[in-house]
Amino acid sequence: MFDLIVIIRVSEGANIDPVADALSRMRPLCLAEDGCVSWEAYQSHQDPHRFVLVEHWASRADWEAHDSGDAIQKIYIPEIMPHIEREVHPSMRVHRPHEGVTE
Structure with missing residues (x-):
């Protein structure tokens, strides 16, 4: 499993709704x-300029192939970037010793 957290900050208030719409169209x-x-894409209640993307991919190779897909090429690059x-964080879930890892 390859997990990714992307933190996005929209610079101008006028672009918040268009970015939110574009992220919504990217999901499917x-x-x-x-x-x-x-x-999943989340928007902060406290700071509407801030979005967090939480992505889970079967492998890093699948995530890297994602760069050439329509979501990135037709929406993310032209409409959002x-x-x-942004901050991109390849991540892993934190497990406590008493938790069983079932993933």
Whole structure:
């Protein structure tokens, strides 16, 4: 499993709704891609400029192939990237010793 957290900050308030709409349109495209286990976008209640993407991919190779898909090429790059700053964090779930790892 390859997990990814992406933190997005929309620079101008006028771009918040268009970015939210674009992220919403990306979801079904991402979920249809090979290896996409789940893909969710969240918007902060406290700071509407901030979005967090939580992605789970079957493998890093599947995530890397995602770059050439329609979600990235037709929506993310042209509609979102010009209006944001972002942090990309390949991540792993934190498990406590008493938790069984079933993933």
